[in-house]
Amino acid sequence: MSKTRPPLQRLYEPRAYDTGAWPDSHWRATAPVAAPRPPLGGDRVTDVAVIGAGYAGLNAALELAGRFGRAVTVLDAGQPGWGASGRNGGFCVMGGTKLSARQIVARFGVEAARDYDRFQVEAVHYVDEVMQAQRIDADRGPDGELCLAHSPRAMRALHDAAMFESETFGRHIQVLRPDELLEMGLSTHWSPGGVLNPVGFSLHPMKYVLGLARAVEAEGVEIFADSPVGGLTRDGDAWRLSTPGGTVWARQVLVATNGYSSDNLPPWIGGRMLPVLSSVFVTRPLSDSERRAQGWSSRIMTFDSRELLHYYRLLPDNRMMFGMRGALRATDAALADAHARARRHMAAMFPHFAGAEVERHWSGLVCITGDLMPFAGAVPGADGVFAGFGWHGNGVSMASYSGARIARVMTGAGDLPDLLRQPPRRFPLPSLRRLGLAAAYAAMRVTDGRLKSHGKARGAS
Ligand SMILES: Cc1cc2nc3c(=O)[nH]c(=O)nc-3n(C[C@H](O)[C@H](O)[C@H](O)COP(=O)(O)OP(=O)(O)OC[C@H]3O[C@@H](n4cnc5c(N)ncnc54)[C@H](O)[C@@H]3O)c2cc1C
Numbered sequence: 001m002s003k004t005r006p007p008l009q010r011l012y013e014p015r016a017y018d019t020g021a022w023p024d025s026h027w028r029a030t031a032p033v034a035a036p037r038p039p040l041g042g043d044r045v046t047d048v049a050v051i052g053a054g055y056a057g058l059n060a061a062l063e064l065a066g067r068f069g070r071a072v073t074v075l076d077a078g079q080p081g082w083g084a085s086g087r088n089g090g091f092c093v094m095g096g097t098k099l100s101a102r103q104i105v106a107r108f109g110v111e112a113a114r115d116y117d118r119f120q121v122e123a124v125h126y127v128d129e130v131m132q133a134q135r136i137d138a139d140r141g142p143d144g145e146l147c148l149a150h151s152p153r154a155m156r157a158l159h160d161a162a163m164f165e166s167e168t169f170g171r172h173i174q175v176l177r178p179d180e181l182l183e184m185g186l187s188t189h190w191s192p193g194g195v196l197n198p199v200g201f202s203l204h205p206m207k208y209v210l211g212l213a214r215a216v217e218a219e220g221v222e223i224f225a226d227s228p229v230g231g232l233t234r235d236g237d238a239w240r241l242s243t244p245g246g247t248v249w250a251r252q253v254l255v256a257t258n259g260y261s262s263d264n265l266p267p268w269i270g271g272r273m274l275p276v277l278s279s280v281f282v283t284r285p286l287s288d289s290e291r292r293a294q295g296w297s298s299r300i301m302t303f304d305s306r307e308l309l310h311y312y313r314l315l316p317d318n319r320m321m322f323g324m325r326g327a328l329r330a331t332d333a334a335l336a337d338a339h340a341r342a343r344r345h346m347a348a349m350f351p352h353f354a355g356a357e358v359e360r361h362w363s364g365l366v367c368i369t370g371d372l373m374p375f376a377g378a379v380p381g382a383d384g385v386f387a388g389f390g391w392h393g394n395g396v397s398m399a400s401y402s403g404a405r406i407a408r409v410m411t412g413a414g415d416l417p418d419l420l421r422q423p424p425r426r427f428p429l430p431s432l433r434r435l436g437l438a439a440a441y442a443a444m445r446v447t448d449g450r451l452k453s454h455g456k457a458r459g460a461s
Pocket of ligand 1: 008019051052053054055056057075076077078079080081082083084085086087088089090091092093227228229230256257258259260261262265278279280323362363364365366367388389391392393394395396397398399
């Protein structure tokens with residue numbers, strides 16, 4: 001299908017933004033088929049225009065229309081959930097930043113850090129509440145998120161961070177020895193232990209985002225798909241949003257495009273964010289004997305302490321989902337390389353799963369900022385324009401809740417933590433962001449060290 005492409009300035013190769021093709025994701029394959037939403041045709045006037053039908057945009061729309069009675073129009077370049085919200089790992093957890101708790105306290109002070117910590121906890125609970133209130137069945141998994149240390153030194157750092165967070169925020173993080181992990185059904189030959197944050201749960205990302213889209217439409221919001229906004233210009237006291245099929249005028253606009261943002265929509269965002277590719281694969285269901293041999297039966301969400309971390313979990317039907325970052329280009333060859341690397345890593349970490357065929361693999365864009373903190377709030381110098389982005393790979397809860405909270409700010413009925421409202425600084429030399437990322441990845445690989453491969457799994461039968 002040929003589409004008129006507006007001149008959006010994007011960082012990656014066109015394949016990353018090809019809304020004409022869905023990623024071959026497990027989530028799309030296992031979610032109920034959704035009727036495609038139509039593109040915008042003709043002109044319309046609305047109170048609020050939302051750009052992006054992911055967690056941020058849809059939760060904002062739900063709040064704006066459902067709670068405040070605003071007329072809302074949602075525009076997406078693809079279908080709802082085409083972006084990261086339909087293709088992530090389904091970890092609904094705390095996060096949203098690349099800074100450690102200690103760094104946040106050092107940079108912003110302890111009160112602001114506590115405020116942000118509370119926001120993250122509320123964000124996880126918010127997703128639970130919205131799924132219950134909107135009757136969204138998204139395969140909610142067990143509570144808790146585990147971080148496994150990849151070296152004794154990393155274990156000491158995790159222990160130290162857990163103590164600091166418990167003391168500073170009053171949240172208990174459990175420190176677990178290998179024998180305690182084993183009892184939980186988590187045997188690893190490479191980890192000297194881990195820490196368990198009780199806040200968080202897993203979900204089916206596509207079922208969640210499609211449930212949101214339905215809930216939003218039930219509030220009278222129209223979602224227009226295949227409608228990339230190519231221009232956002234001031235027109236009297238309204239904003240004019242141009243798409244190939246029509247134009248929307250709105251007093252207020254929310255830009256909720258995160259990793260799929262363009263550097264010129266709005267121009268202020270240019271150089272302030274860095275989209276980063278993350279790759280995921282899902283194996284066929286693992287047999288009882290494979291899981292027994294590996295000593296891995298827990299469905300808890302797990303990641304590890306590496307800089308270039310792995311994230312993985314057993315899905316409800318015993319498929320293994322495994323993800324990591326690392327690709328620098330959105331080309332077939334680079335993505336195939338990233339997938340092959342992820343498979344090698346999984347084989348080294350889970351030798352008894354190494355032979356399990358991969359059923360699907362895909363990738364998508366997460367978003368980091370120059371300050372390593374997310375942004376949610378008013379866009380400086382553009383009256384009535386708001387934005388939310390930079391969830392640093394933790395957008396299931398953070399994009400969702402920030403979207404809802406930005407909506408309250410847009411109606412004058414709420415505020416946001418100071419930390420989120422501070423505009424991220426531009427990256428130095430923005431045109432060289434990918435080069436900088438390549439250098440950062442090279443340094444991270446050195447810091448992370450080699451993977452211990454094919455050791456004997458503890459608990460092997
Ligand atoms: C592989 C992968 C794994 C991840 N795993 C996790 C995880 O386990 N846990 C977690 O918390 N987070 C995870 N994330 C991150 C999380 O998915 C995102 O942070 C979150 O979905 C962002 O939601 P959003 O609504 O802000 O943006 P998105 O869901 O990315 O939505 C942005 C939308 O904007 C649209 N758009 C862009 N430009 C335009 C335009 N000009 N006009 C119209 N529409 C436009 C896009 O089509 C897209 O649909 C992962 C991400 C990826 C890619």
